[in-house]
Amino acid sequence: MPTEPHWLSPDEQRTWIAWVFSTRLLWEELERDLQREAAMPFGYYDILVMLSDSPGRRMRMSALADSTQSSRSRLSHAVTRLEDLGWVSRETCPDDRRGQNAVLTDDGYAALAAAAPFHVESVRRHLFDVLSPEQLAELRDISDTLLAHLLPLVKERGDGRPEHFERIAHDLEDHAS
Numbered sequence: 001m002p003t004e005p006h007w008l009s010p011d012e013q014r015t016w017i018a019w020v021f022s023t024r025l026l027w028e029e030l031e032r033d034l035q036r037e038a039a040m041p042f043g044y045y046d047i048l049v050m051l052s053d054s055p056g057r058r059m060r061m062s063a064l065a066d067s068t069q070s071s072r073s074r075l076s077h078a079v080t081r082l083e084d085l086g087w088v089s090r091e092t093c094p095d096d097r098r099g100q101n102a103v104l105t106d107d108g109y110a111a112l113a114a115a116a117p118f119h120v121e122s123v124r125r126h127l128f129d130v131l132s133p134e135q136l137a138e139l140r141d142i143s144d145t146l147l148a149h150l151l152p153l154v155k156e157r158g159d160g161r162p163e164h165f166e167r168i169a170h171d172l173e174d175h176a177s
Contacts, residue, residue: 026126033122038115043068043078045119048087048112051104053167058103060093066159087111 008016031042038045050067051057059067065075079102082088087108093099104112131139147165155162 029126030119030122033126034115034119037118037122040111040115043070044082044087045112045115047075047078047082047102048104048108048115051088051102052109052112056103057109058091058101061090061100061102064102067161069161082108085111 027042034040034042034045046068047064050064051059061075061079062072064070064079065072068075070078079088079090082102083090085108087105089103089105090100091103093101128136151162151165
């Protein structure tokens with residue numbers, strides 16, 4: 001017999017609903033701004049960023065799907081569209097002939113470089129500029145706490161996102177020093 005759930009208090013419910021709505025609305029604004037300013041959906045931008053941050057600007061398609069939180073078929077469709085634009089190419093994995101790598105082309109890198117200032121400005125306008133330095137420090141602490149809890153769970157499932165995040169975090173720390 002299942003035990004009674006530990007229901008959220010009214011204050012916890014308010015916090016949960018505010019977090020869900022604010023994150024959804026934030027992503028909606030970021031998507032809208034990127035589409036308007038760079039004519040690029042965030043999903044494509046995300047793929048280009050993941051590839052640009054990867055060694056040799058290439059990534060195995062399955063790892064790229066994990067990193068972008070996409071299904072394999074959804075990622076394949078997006079990569080096909082990016083191939084049509086000349087921004088990404090596919091190549092057979094040298095160590096596994098059944099696998100494919102997505103490779104960021106020079107044109108894809110240029111498209112990312114052109115879109116990045118608009119995206120960064122949108123992130124700044126809708127997140128960083130509306131929070132005080134103290135709130136940003138709290139957000140960083142909360143985000144780090146959630147990541148410390150969630151990334152090991154994801155890693156247990158064999159997902160590549162924790163390694164990708166750790167590599168990016170390490171690169172950011174190197175730039176800060």
